[in-house]
Amino acid sequence: MPPATDKVIRRLSKEDILEKTAPLFAAGGYAATSMRDLAKACGITPAALYHHFTDKDQLYLDVLEYTFRRRIGRMGEALKGLTKFEDKVRRVVEVLVDAIHDDELFLPMLRRELLEQDEKRLEYLATRVFAEPFREIMRVGRDLPPGNYRPSFLATSALALTIGHYTLEPVRRYLMPSDTPDDLRQAIIDHVTDVALHGLRKDPK
Structure with missing residues (x-):
C-alpha cells in the first residue's frame, strides 16, 4: 500500500475513520485489533491515524460512541x-x-x-x-x-x-x-x- 499523503489524510474525516474501523473492532475486539489493521482498513498509515486520535484507546472509545449513539x-x-x-x-x-x-x-x-x-x-x-x-x-x-x-x-x-x-x-x-x-x-x-x-x-x- 502506498504511503498516506496529506491529501489522503485531509480527505478522510474522523467519521470516515470511525465508519471504516468499527467493523474491525466488532469482529476482533480491542485487544486483537492493531493500529496497523485499523490504518489498512482506512487506506492510510498507522501514523496518520494520530492526526485524528491520540491513541488506540481514544479511537476505540470514539468507535463505541459512534456505533451506539447513531442508533439509539x-x-x-x-x-x-x-x-x-x-x-x-x-x-x-x-x-x-x-x-x-x-x-x-x-x-x-x-x-x-x-x-x-x-x-x-x-x-x-x-x-x-x-x-x-x-x-x-x-x-x-x-x-x-x-x-x-x-x-x-x-x-x-x-x-x-x-x-x-x-x-x-x-x-x-x-x-x-x-x-x-x-x-x-x-x-x-x-x-x-x-x-x-x-x-x-x-x-x-
Missing part, C-alpha cells in the same frame, strides 16, 4: 409529539429493534463489552451513550401510576426484552423452526410491545 441516541427525538402511553411504548421498542435488526455492529460490540467487563469502557458507554435514551425510556414510565414500578428497572426491561430476542434468535430458530416469522423485525416489535403493555398494565403483586 435520538430516542427523545423519536418520542416527540406522542401523547398516548401505548404509542410511546411502541416507539421505544421500534427504536431499539431498528438499532439491532440487520446491524452487524451494535449487538456484537455490546456483547463484547458486557463480557469483557472493562470498567472504563462500561462507564463510558453508560454516561456518554446510554444515559440519554435510558432517561427517555424512564420518562415513558411516568405515565404509569406512581410507586408501582422502579423507573430504572422499566428502562432496563425494555432494553433486555429487545436485545434478548436478537441474542437468542440464532438458537430459537433451531428450537422452533416452524415458528420463524416472515418479517422478524415486525414480529419482535409487536411481541415486545404487547408483552410490555400487558405486563405494565397489571397490578404488581
Whole structure:
C-alpha cells in the first residue's frame, strides 16, 4: 500500500475513520485489533491515524460512541409529539429493534463489552451513550401510576426484552423452526410491545 499523503489524510474525516474501523473492532475486539489493521482498513498509515486520535484507546472509545449513539441516541427525538402511553411504548421498542435488526455492529460490540467487563469502557458507554435514551425510556414510565414500578428497572426491561430476542434468535430458530416469522423485525416489535403493555398494565403483586 502506498504511503498516506496529506491529501489522503485531509480527505478522510474522523467519521470516515470511525465508519471504516468499527467493523474491525466488532469482529476482533480491542485487544486483537492493531493500529496497523485499523490504518489498512482506512487506506492510510498507522501514523496518520494520530492526526485524528491520540491513541488506540481514544479511537476505540470514539468507535463505541459512534456505533451506539447513531442508533439509539435520538430516542427523545423519536418520542416527540406522542401523547398516548401505548404509542410511546411502541416507539421505544421500534427504536431499539431498528438499532439491532440487520446491524452487524451494535449487538456484537455490546456483547463484547458486557463480557469483557472493562470498567472504563462500561462507564463510558453508560454516561456518554446510554444515559440519554435510558432517561427517555424512564420518562415513558411516568405515565404509569406512581410507586408501582422502579423507573430504572422499566428502562432496563425494555432494553433486555429487545436485545434478548436478537441474542437468542440464532438458537430459537433451531428450537422452533416452524415458528420463524416472515418479517422478524415486525414480529419482535409487536411481541415486545404487547408483552410490555400487558405486563405494565397489571397490578404488581
